[in-house]
Amino acid sequence: xxxxxxxxxxxxxxxxxTLAPLRDQFDLPEGVIYLDGNSLGVLxxxxxxxxxxxxxxxxxxxxxxxxxxxxWIDYPQRVGDKIARLVGGQPGEVIAADSxxxxxxxxxxxxxxxxxxxxxxxxxRVIVSERDNFPTDLYIAESLARQHGFTLRLVETxxxxxxxxxxxxxxxxxxxxxxxxxRTGRQHAMADVTAAAHAAGALVVWDLAHxxxxxxxxxxxxxADFAIGCGYKYLNGGPGSPAFLWVHPRHLARLGGxxxxxxxxxxxxxxxxxxxxxxxxxxxxxxxxxxxxCGTPSAxxxxxxxxxxxxxxxxxxxxxMAAVRAKSLALTDLFxxxxxxxxxxxxxxxxxxxxPALRGSxxxxxxxxxxxxxxxxxxxxxxxxxxxxxxxxxxxxxxxYLRFADVWDAVEHLVQVLQTGEWREERFHQRAAVT
Amino acid sequence: xxxxxxxxxxxxxxxxxTLAPLRDQFDLPEGVIYLDGNSLGVLxxxxxxxxxxxxxxxxxxxxxxxxxxxxWIDYPQRVGDKIARLVGGQPGEVIAADSxxxxxxxxxxxxxxxxxxxxxxxxxRVIVSERDNFPTDLYIAESLARQHGFTLRLVETxxxxxxxxxxxxxxxxxxxxxxxxxRTGRQHAMADVTAAAHAAGALVVWDLAHxxxxxxxxxxxxxADFAIGCGYKYLNGGPGSPAFLWVHPRHLARLGGxxxxxxxxxxxxxxxxxxxxxxxxxxxxxxxxxxxxCGTPSAxxxxxxxxxxxxxxxxxxxxxMAAVRAKSLALTDLFxxxxxxxxxxxxxxxxxxxxPALRGSxxxxxxxxxxxxxxxxxxxxxxxxxxxxxxxxxxxxxxxYLRFADVWDAVEHLVQVLQTGEWREERFHQRAAVT
Numbered sequence: 001x002x003x004x005x006x007x008x009x010x011x012x013x014x015x016x017x018t019l020a021p022l023r024d025q026f027d028l029p030e031g032v033i034y035l036d037g038n039s040l041g042v043l044x045x046x047x048x049x050x051x052x053x054x055x056x057x058x059x060x061x062x063x064x065x066x067x068x069x070x071x072w073i074d075y076p077q078r079v080g081d082k083i084a085r086l087v088g089g090q091p092g093e094v095i096a097a098d099s100x101x102x103x104x105x106x107x108x109x110x111x112x113x114x115x116x117x118x119x120x121x122x123x124x125r126v127i128v129s130e131r132d133n134f135p136t137d138l139y140i141a142e143s144l145a146r147q148h149g150f151t152l153r154l155v156e157t158x159x160x161x162x163x164x165x166x167x168x169x170x171x172x173x174x175x176x177x178x179x180x181x182x183r184t185g186r187q188h189a190m191a192d193v194t195a196a197a198h199a200a201g202a203l204v205v206w207d208l209a210h211x212x213x214x215x216x217x218x219x220x221x222x223x224a225d226f227a228i229g230c231g232y233k234y235l236n237g238g239p240g241s242p243a244f245l246w247v248h249p250r251h252l253a254r255l256g257g258x259x260x261x262x263x264x265x266x267x268x269x270x271x272x273x274x275x276x277x278x279x280x281x282x283x284x285x286x287x288x289x290x291x292x293x294c295g296t297p298s299a300x301x302x303x304x305x306x307x308x309x310x311x312x313x314x315x316x317x318x319x320x321m322a323a324v325r326a327k328s329l330a331l332t333d334l335f336x337x338x339x340x341x342x343x344x345x346x347x348x349x350x351x352x353x354x355x356p357a358l359r360g361s362x363x364x365x366x367x368x369x370x371x372x373x374x375x376x377x378x379x380x381x382x383x384x385x386x387x388x389x390x391x392x393x394x395x396x397x398x399x400x401y402l403r404f405a406d407v408w409d410a411v412e413h414l415v416q417v418l419q420t421g422e423w424r425e426e427r428f429h430q431r432a433a434v435t
Numbered sequence: 436x437x438x439x440x441x442x443x444x445x446x447x448x449x450x451x452x453t454l455a456p457l458r459d460q461f462d463l464p465e466g467v468i469y470l471d472g473n474s475l476g477v478l479x480x481x482x483x484x485x486x487x488x489x490x491x492x493x494x495x496x497x498x499x500x501x502x503x504x505x506x507w508i509d510y511p512q513r514v515g516d517k518i519a520r521l522v523g524g525q526p527g528e529v530i531a532a533d534s535x536x537x538x539x540x541x542x543x544x545x546x547x548x549x550x551x552x553x554x555x556x557x558x559x560r561v562i563v564s565e566r567d568n569f570p571t572d573l574y575i576a577e578s579l580a581r582q583h584g585f586t587l588r589l590v591e592t593x594x595x596x597x598x599x600x601x602x603x604x605x606x607x608x609x610x611x612x613x614x615x616x617x618r619t620g621r622q623h624a625m626a627d628v629t630a631a632a633h634a635a636g637a638l639v640v641w642d643l644a645h646x647x648x649x650x651x652x653x654x655x656x657x658x659a660d661f662a663i664g665c666g667y668k669y670l671n672g673g674p675g676s677p678a679f680l681w682v683h684p685r686h687l688a689r690l691g692g693x694x695x696x697x698x699x700x701x702x703x704x705x706x707x708x709x710x711x712x713x714x715x716x717x718x719x720x721x722x723x724x725x726x727x728x729c730g731t732p733s734a735x736x737x738x739x740x741x742x743x744x745x746x747x748x749x750x751x752x753x754x755x756m757a758a759v760r761a762k763s764l765a766l767t768d769l770f771x772x773x774x775x776x777x778x779x780x781x782x783x784x785x786x787x788x789x790x791p792a793l794r795g796s797x798x799x800x801x802x803x804x805x806x807x808x809x810x811x812x813x814x815x816x817x818x819x820x821x822x823x824x825x826x827x828x829x830x831x832x833x834x835x836y837l838r839f840a841d842v843w844d845a846v847e848h849l850v851q852v853l854q855t856g857e858w859r860e861e862r863f864h865q866r867a868a869v870t
Binding site: 027029032034036039040042043047048051052054055056058059060061062063064065066067068072073074098099100101102105131133134135136138139140142143144146147154183232238239240241242243264266267268269270271273276277278279280281282283294295296297298299300301302304379384386388389432433434435 | 462464467469471474475477478482483486487489490491493494495496497498499500501502503507508509533534535536537540566568569570571573574575577578579581582589618667673674675676677678699701702703704705706708711712713714715716717718729730731732733734735736737739814819821823824867868869870
């Protein structure tokens with residue numbers, strides 16, 4: 001029988017943690033154990049100073065000259081190249097711009113246009129996704145399906161495989177999945193799923209919102225078609241940070257032209273034009289991923305995102321994403337084990353797969369009653385997770401700044417909240433606008 | 436005969452300027468006369484501190500709670516309501532979000548969908564705009580026209596009227612114009628043009644990129660249909676600031692539904708959903724202008740934009756946009772008069788209409804030879820304007836911080852650049868990426 005885990009066990013894990021120095025990169029609030037980096041990453045120490053420099057010097061002093069002098073003009077590509085290192089992309093395949101939703105609109109549009117071009121008879125007109133995918137992805141897909149005569153078919157996770165074979169597979173245009181599910185933390189096997197979709201003749205769009213900076217991703221290695229991701233979660237880019245997108249070179253190579261059959265991403269703004277400063281009336285997409293830009297990029301927001309991405313890239317010298325992943329699994333294993341050891345009989349059910357390959361960097365617990373209030377009671381104690389309907393207590397584990405002892409302390413608070421029943425207090429049941 | 440203008444004339448105008456106190460709102464670089472606020476507005480004094488507060492306290496300390504506590508969740512609407520005061524909108528009609536290009540994509544999509552719904556036989560399938568409109572507007576319109584079977588017809592300014600009558604008027608779906616032209620500074624008569632387009636049975640989309648904060652705009656008074664505008668020019672929101680959009684209530688009221696005939700804006704992201712935190716799979720647009728949001732807003736970028744908008748709203752106590760307009764016209768009149776008085780024989784032609792009603796807040800000069808280099812030589816002397824192909828020297832006049840004596844000094848430098856011929860130096864002919 002395994003001896004029970006103690007706080008000393010956790011402290012020993014911290015003492016041996018080769019990633020421990022990365023915590024110093026962040027300004028963390030006193031007295032808070034932050035298990036919500038999967039919703040909004042914490043503030044890097046470098047960000048405030050760097051943003052001040054963009055505002056006071058680049059904008060305030062150098063003004064319009066900073067488009068050249070400070071390189072604002074290719075900031076989306078520069079930050080994109082850094083993000084590429086975290087997701088298995090090559091330089092020139094990623095841009096940081098706009099929001100995740102907008103980037104999905106761009107890449108899914110191109111995916112649908114590619115299918116229409118290669119399948120003019122309209123046999124493939126189904127987009128498959130998970131019913132439990134993050135809703136904004138489903139909304140964007142619904143919008144594009146309505147516009148272009150496709151059907152959005154939502155299935156349960158265990159029904160995906162059946163969509164990739166037989167008559168369903170013959171009708172499949174695009175498989176659109178989020179790599180790590182936002183509620184359950186379940187992770188798809190990207191390489192296998194991509195290969196199966198390709199075997200069915202379909203394209204694959206991956207949403208990396210809960211993957212980039214949290215779990216290893218190898219987009220080129222998996223031969224994926226398109227990917228998008230979020231800047232403000234594990235990349236620590238700040239609230240509403242620009243998002244990113246990746247496009248496989250085989251699709252980048254096909255974009256272009258100006259005739260009726262030209263393949264464009266539809267958000268055809270001037271920053272994606274081949275020569276924006278020629279100010280010519282006809283749209284010609286820029287070569288490569290630059291053609292996926294639309295409007296003028298926010299230098300301030302990109303500076304903050306770059307600082308956040310740099311905090312993850314700092315792990316490269318300490319083992320990179322493999323080391324981040326190892327610590328992530330150790331943190332989530334520890335949390336699950338402590339919940340099992342110390343919260344038995346309190347009605348909590350583990351929602352996240354125990355198998356490492358199926359797990360992202362979070363643990364979700366389900367409880368029939370009081371899940372929202374328990375989360376609020378924990379927040380009042382300084383343990384910040386969040387609630388996701390229905391009944392989910394969601395805890396994100398960000399290896400760059402979380403300690404094993406933090407996990408112990410978080411579970412200690414959870415035990416106390418459950419044992420005292422303090423979550424039944426009325427104040428913990430009042431719903432805010434954003435949950 | 437009018438006596439020649441002197442620097443003393445200008446200094447006297449400054450002494451009498453009731454808007455002069457507004458200059459103290461800005462951090463202006465030493466030794467620079469900035470005539471490019473129509474490209475990138477200057478830095479408000481309040482911005483750096485406010486952004487620091489968003490970063491260090493709202494993000495760094497309060498983290499995810501700031502979505503409620505700091506009101507990040509309705510920041511686009513709050514800043515939108517402030518912008519509404521500058522363009523003749525009512526509260527609830529404007530949001531600040533995304534880029535100008537993206538906002539045009541949203542409103543033009545809805546305009547085209549409205550036309551398709553009211554004209555199922557397809558008689559009205561032409562979008563008319565000016566060939567000299569800012570290219571990103573034309574690119575977005577071209578993209579939507581291709582997708583939805585419309586024709587984008589580009590005409591010269593003096594050909595617009597003919598598009599609003601007869602058979603051309605019968606085919607007209609949408610008239611899409613920029614209120615003040617980015618190159619020439621020419622201003623359309625918004626009320627008259629809108630009325631003429633409506634008489635033809637068409638909808639009108641106005642781009643206010645060079646109007647908001649610079650010239651009075653009364654969208655409701657003109658009975659316009661849709662408008663978009665830029666945050667980083669006269670609104671001083673910083674490089675790549677969020678843009679804004681306005682929708683007339685009669686169009687807002689028609690948006691909604693979830694069937695095949697539902698009228699949505701197509702960038703249907705979760706922040707435009709009726710209940711984003713219910714995380715339900717089907718898209719239902721939020722009521723009102725909130726339905727035009729897409730992804731997660733950038734709190735940092737919106738904070739900077741709000742500081743910029745506040746610098747324009749500060750004029751409300753000093754006569755508002757009418758006073759701003761009066762000073763703007765006085766500044767541009769003075770510049771044109773000084774160029775006529777002091778630069779005669781140097782080959783400069785005025786491109787901007789002399790009639791006040793046809794003029795925005797800029798003056799553009801044309802020169803056959805050396806326009807680019809003359810602009811660079813002026814910049815080297817601290818007089819910052821910009822160049823726009825072909826042959827345009829463009830000077831923006833922002834009444835919030837420019838002095839009449841600055842206009843004198845700018846023309847003095849122009850005289851010297853022309854008289855010395857220093858613009859012929861090779862260094863002034865090297866083209867940068869961004870011009």
